[in-house]
Amino acid sequence: MLWLHQLWRINTRLGRVYQVNEVFQTIQGEGRYTGKPSIFVRLQGCPVGCSWCDTKHTWTLDPELKTSPEAMLAKRSDTPAWAELSPAQLLALFAAEGYQARHVVITGGEPCLYDLYPLCEALHQAGYSTQIETSGTFEVKAPDSTWVTVSPKINMPGGYKVLASALARANEIKHPVAMQKHIEELQALLSEHQLQDKLVYLQPISQQKRATELAIASCIANNWQLSVQVHKYLGIE
Numbered sequence: 001m002l003w004l005h006q007l008w009r010i011n012t013r014l015g016r017v018y019q020v021n022e023v024f025q026t027i028q029g030e031g032r033y034t035g036k037p038s039i040f041v042r043l044q045g046c047p048v049g050c051s052w053c054d055t056k057h058t059w060t061l062d063p064e065l066k067t068s069p070e071a072m073l074a075k076r077s078d079t080p081a082w083a084e085l086s087p088a089q090l091l092a093l094f095a096a097e098g099y100q101a102r103h104v105v106i107t108g109g110e111p112c113l114y115d116l117y118p119l120c121e122a123l124h125q126a127g128y129s130t131q132i133e134t135s136g137t138f139e140v141k142a143p144d145s146t147w148v149t150v151s152p153k154i155n156m157p158g159g160y161k162v163l164a165s166a167l168a169r170a171n172e173i174k175h176p177v178a179m180q181k182h183i184e185e186l187q188a189l190l191s192e193h194q195l196q197d198k199l200v201y202l203q204p205i206s207q208q209k210r211a212t213e214l215a216i217a218s219c220i221a222n223n224w225q226l227s228v229q230v231h232k233y234l235g236i237e
């Protein structure tokens with residue numbers, strides 16, 4: 001017999017909705033799953049404020065910018081408009097769009113502002129594998145089988161800091177770099193949390209030549225891997 005609190009938890013989860021900036025099908029362009037056909041679900045809202053963020057249009061969650069799922073899907077440029085969808089509505093949207101990818105990447109914005117259990121569980125039940133792209137500044141609320149990519153934010157202007165629990169949960173650590181100090185910050189973080197055995201990727205910030213050269217040299221020196229945002233080189237989403 002289900003306890004009352006379990007029933008309440010299930011009901012709450014079933015009733016969960018997500019604020020979604022965009023949904024699209026493409027090739028995963030970053031990290032361990034680079035090259036994998038994927039459906040991206042980009043959630044709205046992020047308070048972290050990375051100066052080099054390539055998705056600044058997802059930072060706000062303005063109630064006046066709420067739009068319909070159809071209008072959200074029809075967007076052809078980066079805007080801060082968002083739509084509210086339940087996991088069931090997202091699955092129906094995937095079917096209606098005829099998406100064939102079986103891997104779903106939940107990104108943002110900062111997806112870990114949300115409880116991702118209901119979404120990931122519904123996706124798993126429907127046969128999808130799931131991945132989260134997160135800054136690690138909020139608790140990761142997702143099933144064990146979800147692949148978690150943590151892009152640790154260190155010394156952020158707003159004071160947000162990567163959580164030890166998020167680093168421990170990470171299946172891979174992906175660090176955007178442009179300067180030598182970013183390499184040193186990552187080395188200090190890995191030794192502070194004893195994470196030398198984690199899978200680590202360096203990702204040059206915004207395809208800059210110097211950042212890419214630094215990332216290549218640092219990957220070789222530290223036996224890390226390179227992630228180059230393949231989608232940007234290909235000119236796809």
Ligand SMILES: C[S@@+](CC[C@H](N)C(=O)[O-])C[C@H]1O[C@@H](n2cnc3c(N)ncnc32)[C@H](O)[C@@H]1O
Nearest residue numbers: 052053054108109110133134135151176205206
């Ligand atoms: C836009 S963020 C959204 C998910 C989450 N907020 C985070 O930071 O991981 C997705 C990934 O893009 C990376 N990223 C953002 N802007 C970038 C840029 N200009 N160059 C390289 N990587 C970037 C982030 O570090 C993160 O790994």
Ligand SMILES: Nc1nc2[nH]cc(C(=O)O)c2c(=O)[nH]1
Nearest residue numbers: 027028029030107133231237
């Ligand atoms: N193709 C593609 N791969 C990605 N990997 C992580 C992305 C993100 O914005 O989180 C991203 C993205 O926006 N597009």
Ligand code: SF4
Nearest residue numbers: 046048049050053135
């Ligand atoms: S945490 Fe992610 S979405 Fe937020 S500002 Fe930084 S890169 Fe952008």
Ligand SMILES: [Mg+2]
Nearest residue numbers: 054055107237
């Ligand atoms: Mg991106």
